[in-house]
Amino acid sequence: xxxxxxxxxxxxxxxxxxxxxxxxxxxxxxxxxxxxxxxxxxxxxxxxxxxxxxxxxxxxxxxxxxxxxxxxxxxxxxxxxxxxxxxxxxxxxxxxxxxxxxxxxxxxxxxxxxxxxxxxxxxxxxxxxxxxxxxxxxxxxxxxxxxxxxxxxxxxxxxxxxxxxxxxxxxxxxxxxxxxxxxxxxxxxxxxxxxxxxxxxxxxxxxxxxxxxxxxxxxxxxxxxxxxxxxxxxxxxxxxxxxxxxxxxxxxxxxxxxxxxxxxxxxxxxxxxxxxxxxxxxxxxxxxxxxxxxxxxxxxxxxxxxxxxxxxxxxxxxxxxxxxxxxxxxxxxxxxxxxxxxxxxxxxxxxxxxxxxxxxxxxxxxxxxxxxxxxxxxxxxxxxxxxxxxxxxxxxxxxxxxxxxxxxxxxxxxxxxxxxxxxxxxxxxxxxxxxxxxxxxxxxxxxxxxxxxxxxxxxxxxxxxxxxxxxxxxxxxxxxxxxxxxxxxxxxxxxxxxxxxxxxxxxxxxxxxxxxxxxxxxxxxxxxxxxxxxxxxxxxxxxxxxxx
Numbered sequence: 001x002x003x004x005x006x007x008x009x010x011x012x013x014x015x016x017x018x019x020x021x022x023x024x025x026x027x028x029x030x031x032x033x034x035x036x037x038x039x040x041x042x043x044x045x046x047x048x049x050x051x052x053x054x055x056x057x058x059x060x061x062x063x064x065x066x067x068x069x070x071x072x073x074x075x076x077x078x079x080x081x082x083x084x085x086x087x088x089x090x091x092x093x094x095x096x097x098x099x100x101x102x103x104x105x106x107x108x109x110x111x112x113x114x115x116x117x118x119x120x121x122x123x124x125x126x127x128x129x130x131x132x133x134x135x136x137x138x139x140x141x142x143x144x145x146x147x148x149x150x151x152x153x154x155x156x157x158x159x160x161x162x163x164x165x166x167x168x169x170x171x172x173x174x175x176x177x178x179x180x181x182x183x184x185x186x187x188x189x190x191x192x193x194x195x196x197x198x199x200x201x202x203x204x205x206x207x208x209x210x211x212x213x214x215x216x217x218x219x220x221x222x223x224x225x226x227x228x229x230x231x232x233x234x235x236x237x238x239x240x241x242x243x244x245x246x247x248x249x250x251x252x253x254x255x256x257x258x259x260x261x262x263x264x265x266x267x268x269x270x271x272x273x274x275x276x277x278x279x280x281x282x283x284x285x286x287x288x289x290x291x292x293x294x295x296x297x298x299x300x301x302x303x304x305x306x307x308x309x310x311x312x313x314x315x316x317x318x319x320x321x322x323x324x325x326x327x328x329x330x331x332x333x334x335x336x337x338x339x340x341x342x343x344x345x346x347x348x349x350x351x352x353x354x355x356x357x358x359x360x361x362x363x364x365x366x367x368x369x370x371x372x373x374x375x376x377x378x379x380x381x382x383x384x385x386x387x388x389x390x391x392x393x394x395x396x397x398x399x400x401x402x403x404x405x406x407x408x409x410x411x412x413x414x415x416x417x418x419x420x421x422x423x424x425x426x427x428x429x430x431x432x433x434x435x436x437x438x439x440x441x442x443x444x445x446x447x448x449x450x451x452x453x454x455x456x457x458x459x460x461x462x463x464x465x466x467x468x469x470x471x472x473x474x475x476x477x478x479x480x481x482x483x484x485x486x487x488x489x490x491x492x493x494x495x496x497x498x499x500x501x502x503x504x505x506x507x508x509x510x511x512x513x514x515x516x517x518x519x520x521x522x523x524x525x526x527x528x529x530x531x532x533x534x535x536x537x538x539x540x541x542x543x544x545x546x547x548x
Contacts, residue, residue: 418448478512
């Protein structure tokens with residue numbers, strides 16, 4: 001597992017992320033067997049004995065936190081005390097304390113199952129009929145979380161050789177449903193959700209409402225498939241399709257591979273998979289695997305280090321030329337690269353998606369836009385002054401910025417012609433508040449900025465964009481150039497797009513051109529501006545300026 005070096009703020013943010021998933025998260029010194037607190041100044045103070053959490057006065061045998069720190073890898077263990085089960089995930093963390101010394105301690109992420117211990121497949125907690133009432137959710141008559149734990153454990157113990165799956169569902173947008181339609185409608189959604197899930201479970205399987213809009217089922221693996229997840233998802237999404245807000249389900253899936261770990265820990269793993277896709281409207285489900293924890297830590301480190309790396313100038317714009325059929329450069333698209341002090345380049349796929357989940361993508365976009373405009377200003381009076389630069393606008397930028405004001409002030413600040421800064425959008429910017437976004441885009445176009453529709457043909461509403469938006473350029477998605485059994489159909493669609501663009505007096509740029517054969521076909525179809533590896537990869541500004 002990759003290790004990271006944390007400062008105080010970064011460590012606190014990581015722990016807060018883990019606390020949204022686990023019952024208890026803490027830092028311990030495994031050598032001293034003490035909990036550790038860290039002040040904002042990086043000073044350490046010791047707290048309770050580590051093992052006091054287990055309400056015991058003795059050290060743990062074969063301490064897993066010590067093992068994690070010594071091996072540099074995460075370790076899991078389960079402790080049982082007073083009929084409670086504590087499942088502990090231990091992650092070694094390095095950080096800098098006040099005197100500048102680097103130390104390694106353990107971050108323990110703990111799931112507590114009270115009154116139920118299940119190590120070795122033995123159910124120690126006893127529930128009489130009177131207590132069984134407390135295992136049900138009064139609204140849906142499904143099991144509640146405690147009921148899910150108990151009956152899933154019984155299901156596992158009853159059929160230990162049958163492979164099983166836990167699926168953790170949540171209703172995305174449920175809070176908005178409550179606010180827009182009222183409690184009665186929100187309750188109806190929960191009831192219908194319960195009916196759908198109950199219908200998916202056999203009598204010996206387990207179905208529960210965990211809390212709020214969160215549900216879980218435990219079923220036999222033999223009946224599970226991706227279609228199983230999809231069944232019912234569309235039905236729930238269509239309940240209020242004609243209303244002002246559309247919602248849908250998301251699911252995290254965990255294949256039970258270890259019968260003896262606590263059921264609560266199994267559920268945590270399914271929820272961990274769910275949390276990875278929580279902010280992604282395009283993904284409906286995800287599967288748990290051990291790499292998820294590393295992914296979460298990586299994402300948190302990208303977020304933690306963003307402001308520092310931006311301030312230190314590690315983000316650089318690269319330019320990918322846009323050329324005619326002879327390779328003559330007209331301009332370029334600005335792309336961002338994260339260059340570490342070692343010279344290693346972190347690919348955009350490793351950080352752009354992470355930043356898009358937060359408002360930080362807008363901070364990065366503003367930086368890229370200003371760097372592009374600075375470059376256009378620097379080219380004035382040189383051989384490169386006729387070049388333009390295209391920049392990308394993320395969907396979240398429309399919510400966090402007054403884009404018209406920002407772009408107009410930016411070009412005025414550096415005395416750059418508006419037509420030299422081309423603005424790229426995709427249809428995803430219209431996913432919410434479509435009328436407002438169209439108004440902003442058309443206002444920018446009227447002011448003199450050229451609007452480019454990126455990834456044209458990739459989504460479902462590309463043609464609608466042409467109807468509603470005053471765009472100047474269509475950028476054809478590279479998927480139309482990909483080799484496939486539908487190559488002839490792709491070619492006919494390309495021909496139609498180029499012909500249509502000509503009639504609308506719009507330019508066409510084809511992305512992803514990688515071979516001479518692709519270029520020749522596009523020229524034959526009438527395209528005359530290209531971008532792709534056949535001509536050039538994205539490159540530093542200095543290298544771009546040397547192109548003749």
